[in-house]
Amino acid sequence: MEKFKPHISVEKLNVFYGKHHVLKDITVKIPEKQITVIIGPSGCGKTTLLKSFNRLIDLVEGISVSGDVRVDGMDIYNGKIDVTNIRKKIGMLAQKPYPLPMSIYDNVAYGPRIHGILKRKELDRIVERYLKVAGLWDEVKDRLKSPASRLSAGQQQRLCLARTLAVEPEIILGDEPTSALDPVSAKRIEQEFIELKKDYTIVIVTHILRQAKRLADHVIFLYMGEVIEAGPAREIFEDPKEARTRAYIGGEIS
Amino acid sequence: MNLKLTRKLKEVIASRLMLLITALSSMLIFVMILGLFLKARLILATQSLPELLLSTSWHPLRGEFGFYPFILGTIWVTVLAMFFSIPSCLLTSIYLTEYASAKIRAFIKPLIDLLAGIPSVVYGLWGILVVVPLVKDHIAPLFGYPTSGYCLLTGGFVLAIMVFPVLISVSEEVFRAVPHEVREISLALGATRWQTVKHAQMVPRIKGIIAAIVLGFSRAFGETMAVMMVVGNVAQVPSSVFQPAYPLPALIANNYGEMMSIPLYDAALLLAALLLLLIVLVFSVGARIVLLRIERRVV
Amino acid sequence: MDRRQLEEAFFKGLMIASTVIIVGILFAILAVVLLKGAPLLSLSMLTQTPKGGYYLGKGGGILNAIIGSLYLAFGATFLSFIIAFPIALYLQEYARNRFASFVRLSLDILWGVPSIVYGAFGFTIMLYLGLRACLLGGIIVLTLLMLPIMTRAMDEVMRMVPHELRETSYAVGSTRLEALLRVVSRQALPGILTAVLLAFGRGIGDAASILFTAGYTDHIPHSLFDPAASLPLAVFFLLGTPLPEVQERAYAAAVILLVIILSTSVISRLLTTKWTKFVIK
Numbered sequence A: 001m002e003k004f005k006p007h008i009s010v011e012k013l014n015v016f017y018g019k020h021h022v023l024k025d026i027t028v029k030i031p032e033k034q035i036t037v038i039i040g041p042s043g044c045g046k047t048t049l050l051k052s053f054n055r056l057i058d059l060v061e062g063i064s065v066s067g068d069v070r071v072d073g074m075d076i077y078n079g080k081i082d083v084t085n086i087r088k089k090i091g092m093l094a095q096k097p098y099p100l101p102m103s104i105y106d107n108v109a110y111g112p113r114i115h116g117i118l119k120r121k122e123l124d125r126i127v128e129r130y131l132k133v134a135g136l137w138d139e140v141k142d143r144l145k146s147p148a149s150r151l152s153a154g155q156q157q158r159l160c161l162a163r164t165l166a167v168e169p170e171i172i173l174g175d176e177p178t179s180a181l182d183p184v185s186a187k188r189i190e191q192e193f194i195e196l197k198k199d200y201t202i203v204i205v206t207h208i209l210r211q212a213k214r215l216a217d218h219v220i221f222l223y224m225g226e227v228i229e230a231g232p233a234r235e236i237f238e239d240p241k242e243a244r245t246r247a248y249i250g251g252e253i254s
Numbered sequence B: 001m002n003l004k005l006t007r008k009l010k011e012v013i014a015s016r017l018m019l020l021i022t023a024l025s026s027m028l029i030f031v032m033i034l035g036l037f038l039k040a041r042l043i044l045a046t047q048s049l050p051e052l053l054l055s056t057s058w059h060p061l062r063g064e065f066g067f068y069p070f071i072l073g074t075i076w077v078t079v080l081a082m083f084f085s086i087p088s089c090l091l092t093s094i095y096l097t098e099y100a101s102a103k104i105r106a107f108i109k110p111l112i113d114l115l116a117g118i119p120s121v122v123y124g125l126w127g128i129l130v131v132v133p134l135v136k137d138h139i140a141p142l143f144g145y146p147t148s149g150y151c152l153l154t155g156g157f158v159l160a161i162m163v164f165p166v167l168i169s170v171s172e173e174v175f176r177a178v179p180h181e182v183r184e185i186s187l188a189l190g191a192t193r194w195q196t197v198k199h200a201q202m203v204p205r206i207k208g209i210i211a212a213i214v215l216g217f218s219r220a221f222g223e224t225m226a227v228m229m230v231v232g233n234v235a236q237v238p239s240s241v242f243q244p245a246y247p248l249p250a251l252i253a254n255n256y257g258e259m260m261s262i263p264l265y266d267a268a269l270l271l272a273a274l275l276l277l278l279i280v281l282v283f284s285v286g287a288r289i290v291l292l293r294i295e296r297r298v299v
Numbered sequence C: 001m002d003r004r005q006l007e008e009a010f011f012k013g014l015m016i017a018s019t020v021i022i023v024g025i026l027f028a029i030l031a032v033v034l035l036k037g038a039p040l041l042s043l044s045m046l047t048q049t050p051k052g053g054y055y056l057g058k059g060g061g062i063l064n065a066i067i068g069s070l071y072l073a074f075g076a077t078f079l080s081f082i083i084a085f086p087i088a089l090y091l092q093e094y095a096r097n098r099f100a101s102f103v104r105l106s107l108d109i110l111w112g113v114p115s116i117v118y119g120a121f122g123f124t125i126m127l128y129l130g131l132r133a134c135l136l137g138g139i140i141v142l143t144l145l146m147l148p149i150m151t152r153a154m155d156e157v158m159r160m161v162p163h164e165l166r167e168t169s170y171a172v173g174s175t176r177l178e179a180l181l182r183v184v185s186r187q188a189l190p191g192i193l194t195a196v197l198l199a200f201g202r203g204i205g206d207a208a209s210i211l212f213t214a215g216y217t218d219h220i221p222h223s224l225f226d227p228a229a230s231l232p233l234a235v236f237f238l239l240g241t242p243l244p245e246v247q248e249r250a251y252a253a254a255v256i257l258l259v260i261i262l263s264t265s266v267i268s269r270l271l272t273t274k275w276t277k278f279v280i281k
Helices: A046-053 A083-089 A104-114 A120-133 A153-165 A183-196 A209-215 A233-238 A243-249 B002-046 B049-054 B068-099 B102-117 B120-143 B152-176 B180-188 B193-220 B225-230 B248-255 B265-298 C003-040 C043-047 C063-093 C097-112 C115-129 C135-159 C163-171 C176-187 C189-205 C231-239 C244-278
Strands: A006-017 A020-031 A035-039 A063-071 A090-093 A171-175 A201-205 A218-223 A226-232
Touching: A006 A046, A006 A201, A020 A046, A020 A201, A020 A218, A020 A226, A035 A046, A035 A209, A046 A063, A046 A171, A046 A201, A083 A090, A090 A153, A090 B180, A104 A120, A104 A153, A104 B193, A120 A153, A153 A183, A153 B180, A183 A201, A183 A209, A209 A233, A218 A233, A218 A243, A226 A233, A226 A243, A233 A243, B002 B049, B002 B265, B002 C063, B002 C097, B002 C115, B002 C135, B002 C176, B049 B068, B068 B102, B068 B152, B068 B193, B068 B248, B068 C003, B102 B152, B102 C003, B102 C189, B102 C244, B120 B152, B120 B225, B120 C003, B120 C189, B120 C231, B120 C244, B152 B193, B152 B225, B152 C003, B180 B193, B193 B265, B193 C003, B193 C097, B225 B248, B225 C231, B248 B265, B248 C115, B265 C097, B265 C115, C003 C244, C043 C063, C043 C244, C063 C097, C063 C135, C063 C176, C063 C189, C063 C231, C063 C244, C097 C135, C115 C135, C135 C189, C163 C176, C176 C189, C189 C231, C189 C244, C231 C244
Parallel strands: A035 A201, A035 A218, A090 A171, A171 A201
Antiparallel strands: A006 A020, A006 A063, A218 A226
């Protein structure tokens, strides 16, 4: 086993959707301040695994979860824990950019407001800062009050990134965050991720192998609800141990 | 060839017939407005509309038809019903869409549908048996008002219950129309469920919610029987919720068809009906326009 | 617990409370009406007309109202189906978009028109034609009242039928009418029946529209031009009398009305679940 400081560690995670066994005995560790990419064919449970990290799977009716997910050593499925604190710590970027039905400014300020920051000056500062981090500031600084829905898809996804960062998370989850974007916008988002890994732990789900190779420091290969192989990106891509990993990377199963 | 012709003929005849029926039916609303207006015109010729609406003197025998007490009665009952029903219905619909499990929803939804089907005279009967004594013996004494129980408060409460199902289903629709992503995003940012409802679902959609409520009420505005059975029907300007009132629909129901010998009496009552119709029309069209606009902007 | 959690708990509590209250009121209504009326449902109540004079008589039952209501509701349901079904079909296929949305809007507005206005309007027309309160008048006004409900409900279910199904039917060469009758209507059949039952339920329970137009009588109508009693008006009129024996008949009428409404609602639910099995999803 390689040694690193795990930010999220998962042990014997089992997820059932009704009678359907979606995730089977998942045990993995997510390294701190690196980009971890979860790969695997569609329908293998990638998104479910991602959403179990911030307990967004709670929203799915009829789901049951057992096992351990620890963030910074804290068991997040413990009943006594305040789930909103977990989610504040773990930001999430959805598949499609989805601005909330309000202005650009209010989109970024939404999270901080929720968490009790109401002073205008402070909000202004936060909004500017994170729009800059997301590389959107110059494009929108003159129309912060206009509806976010008027932005292009690529801009919207960067806005979503700014919105996610504005609550100051430690971990960012991305569920195929570039799949709805044109190639140029997708490239920009990828670059953002590479910049951001200095300060954040990043977990991305993707089914695009080339993207995984470009971004990943660490790879988890999921197949039919099971972790087949996990480890440093170079090992997985260049010298996979498992036959199924080889087959997937070779393009034989998809 | 022959078969083909018959089929074609059938198609043509059927589509013409359907067009005719459809066109006639959609004209019905205009026919009603016109018919009521033609009758109501007779009284409008003797007195101006503002005079009729603002006068408090209702003495048909003397030819005085002041609608003010009845209009006020209608407004009061409606406002009271809104006061009772809006908060509880919004909360219930939020509970059903955002919090309740599928099992609970599957239990409660049919019950609410059932509530919608209960005839208004049954609500009225229940009002007489339960709400009237409750107001008379328990609620009014708390405030030190003597009352028979047949009063505005009772009418408003019974009407509120009748509005529940419509209001719950229209506001549920508004909340259900919120895309699942909005919910996810807000929760993923660490908001509580209630914060999500309040900031991401209610505030940006406040216009839609108001429109839905207005739409719900336009259906209840002219409700006649249940209210009439419990509200007392005294032609006066009420000064407290424990006093009886006489809403417009009750006025029509109690008097139309009788005392037709009094000149202009039927014209006055049909003017009341026309007023009800127009108010409902304005509110429901207005609410629909707002809702349509919102839909377009989101899509 | 911080403020946010407190707020969450507070509002969740309020929501559960209001849901419980609303459901509780429903049960209270059912319980009060059933407890009060059910013991009065004797054979004579169900099979006799009132004895002794104009609705103040002490003996007898409410057969006049039961029969009257069934005549009124079935007649009106039948008539409005004949009108509503073609409109719903027409809206699916023939109407161009603008016209269709105009028709839908006008029907939606009609749906909201208070039933007392239907009653007043209907009676005005009847006076004009020289008719007095009668079964026919009641049926026609109820038809107008049910028409928007039935049409819009049918329209909504037919709109749910996937367009591909219609295209499949065109592809084998059927005319628009044939596609509508054979494919769309069949696919939407459970929904259509539910729409009919919905309108029936509204119609049989409505009092304000038939108050002037159908009248009230102790006798069972023998022709369309006789006045007809009805259950909702029985509740209303008999409750207004000072005699407890007569009031009892009002309670009985309310229970019968409630039972009819509940059974239509249950039947439509059963129909929907049973029939949707054969519908292509």
